[in-house]
Amino acid sequence: xxxxxxxxxxxxxxxxxxxxxxxxxxxxxxxxxxxxxxxxxxxxxxxxxxxxxxxxxxxxxxxxxxxxxxxxxxxxxxxxxxxxxxxxxxxxxxxxxxxxxxxxxxxxxxxxxxxxxxxxxxxxxx
Amino acid sequence: xxxxxxxxxxxxxxxxxxxxxxxxxxxxxxxxxxxxxxxxxxxxxxxxxxxxxxxxxxxxxxxxxxxxxxxxxxxxxxxxxxxxxxxxxxxxxxxxxxxxxxxxxxxxxxxxxxxxxxxxxxxxxxxxxxxxxxxxxxxxxxxxxxxxxxxxxxxxxxxxxxxxxxxxxxxxxxxxxxxxxxxxxxxxxxxxxxxxxxxxxxxxxxxxxxxxxxxxxxxxxxxxxxxxxxxxxxxxxxxxxxxxxxxxxxxxxxxxxxxxxxxxxxxxxxxxxxxxxxxxxxxxxxxxxxxxxxxxxxxxxxxxxxxxxxxxxxxxxxxxxxxxxxxxxxxxxxxxxxxxxxxxxxxxxxxxxxxxxxxxxxxxxxxxxxx
Numbered sequence: 455x456x457x458x459x460x461x462x463x464x465x466x467x468x469x470x471x472x473x474x475x476x477x478x479x480x481x482x483x484x485x486x487x488x489x490x491x492x493x494x495x496x497x498x499x500x501x502x503x504x505x506x507x508x509x510x511x512x513x514x515x516x517x518x519x520x521x522x523x524x525x526x527x528x529x530x531x532x533x534x535x536x537x538x539x540x541x542x543x544x545x546x547x548x549x550x551x552x553x554x555x556x557x558x559x560x561x562x563x564x565x566x567x568x569x570x571x572x573x574x575x576x577x578x579x580x
Numbered sequence: 581x582x583x584x585x586x587x588x589x590x591x592x593x594x595x596x597x598x599x600x601x602x603x604x605x606x607x608x609x610x611x612x613x614x615x616x617x618x619x620x621x622x623x624x625x626x627x628x629x630x631x632x633x634x635x636x637x638x639x640x641x642x643x644x645x646x647x648x649x650x651x652x653x654x655x656x657x658x659x660x661x662x663x664x665x666x667x668x669x670x671x672x673x674x675x676x677x678x679x680x681x682x683x684x685x686x687x688x689x690x691x692x693x694x695x696x697x698x699x700x701x702x703x704x705x706x707x708x709x710x711x712x713x714x715x716x717x718x719x720x721x722x723x724x725x726x727x728x729x730x731x732x733x734x735x736x737x738x739x740x741x742x743x744x745x746x747x748x749x750x751x752x753x754x755x756x757x758x759x760x761x762x763x764x765x766x767x768x769x770x771x772x773x774x775x776x777x778x779x780x781x782x783x784x785x786x787x788x789x790x791x792x793x794x795x796x797x798x799x800x801x802x803x804x805x806x807x808x809x810x811x812x813x814x815x816x817x818x819x820x821x822x823x824x825x826x827x828x829x830x831x832x833x834x835x836x837x838x839x840x841x842x843x844x845x846x847x848x849x850x851x852x853x854x855x856x857x858x859x860x861x862x863x864x865x866x867x868x869x870x871x872x873x874x875x876x877x878x879x880x881x882x883x884x885x886x887x888x889x890x891x892x893x894x895x896x897x898x899x900x901x902x903x904x905x906x907x908x909x910x911x912x913x914x915x916x917x918x919x920x921x922x923x924x925x926x927x928x929x930x931x932x933x934x935x936x937x938x939x940x941x942x943x944x945x946x947x948x949x950x951x
Binding site: 489490492493495511513514515516518537 | 615616619620621622813816817880881882884903904906911933
């Protein structure tokens with residue numbers, strides 16, 4: 455079971471909404487599928503993101519994957535620790551492996567995201 | 581001849597072992613093979629520091645035998661196999677008449693009139709067909725035993741400690757790039773001191789029906805030394821650090837051996853004609869139009885296969901392989917660049933997602949084991 459206090463996307467990102475801000479990362483399932491993550495590229499604070507726009511990349515030893523903004527908003531912060539320690543995405547995907555914080559443009563977009571049960575069902579399908 | 585692969589991927593004789601170990605499987609060269617077990621980085625480090633066990637049963641095993649086996653191979657390949665002493669091996673290539681690389685190979689001389697040619701899985705059928713054609717007119721026969729033989733490799737600094745107690749082959753006498761017949765764990769085998777990791781190690785060829793037994797014996801023999809099973813993911817990062825080309829990345833039909841930095845293996849002075857001679861003599865005389873180099877990224881980013889390489893405003897080439905080097909802790913890559921940009925120390929740019937990242941041209945390999 456994935457954490458129940460988060461919302462999810464079909465692209466395997468998670469969102470923790472706190473007021474008008476949200477923290478974004480990739481799920482444990484995504485991190486496991488990618489394998490050992492060796493590089494994360496994140497946007498600078500201040501950049502405006504449309505919902506589902508590409509905001510960065512995560513690279514495992516073998517593959518490059520895009521990161522998609524689950525919600526629209528402005529980047530408030532990126533996780534600077536990932537530059538030196540990208541392996542945090544594998545070891546703590548819902549904690550220290552977070553990617554960005556967003557100042558939300560429209561909090562109601564959250565309603566369109568998957569809840570934990572729906573995301574669990576999605577990854578159970580494979 | 582090639583339709584055999586269309587019925588679905590071949591299964592390694594060790595497939596049940598991989599399933600039992602929870603390996604993640606991928607299709608590679610027409611075979612379903614393990615890409616990773618515990619994780620690529622952990623497996624990579626195990627090979628550099630201790631030892632890893634690889635299933636390479638997808639590789640092609642082509643035996644060439646007969647009074648003119650050596651002459652036939654000298655005609656078919658760019659190297660001159662009859663110059664090999666019995667029990668020795670060399671790196672070779674088979675090229676098309678235009679000099680383009682069909683595959684890179686290891687040629688082992690097993691006896692006076694008997695050779696083993698090991699081809700990449702993805703090319704095994706093409707190489708087998710080309711050899712069969714090129715052998716015609718020579719008193720030599722080809723026996724393609726790809727689907728009958730299993731291949732396990734033990735690679736890493738502890739390889740000798742692990743394998744020597746369970747083999748009849750004398751490792752004191754078995755030099756690098758040598759092969760001997762013997763037993764491993766009581767199983768009849770060909771044992772070669774070759775590999776694709778940049779470490780010391782062995783490749784053990786056995787019949788399919790003994791593969792499980794060999795795999796179990798090697799894992800057991802290596803357990804106290806910390807051996808781990810290693811998949812194709814780490815095999816790729818290991819060979820890249822060791823500066824070894826991978827067919828499909830650094831080598832293909834549009835590449836000749838000189839461009840790939842392998843001109844030394846092309847024996848233009850050998851007696852007799854060989855397929856590709858005319859084209860390769862011209863490349864040797866004119867010089868290659870591009871060169872394979874190593875790149876170490878200076879800015880943030882990982883150069884990947886297919887990314888453009890620029891020198892100032894001018895396109896100079898393309899990245900063939902790239903990764904974050906687990907051993908060096910830097911992003912490394914191999915690339916083809918114009919000859920004028922190939923000198924070590926040259927600074928070029930790699931275009932990564934529409935941004936330029938500086939990289940320094942370096943000599944290969946990136947990693948060389950301490951003797």
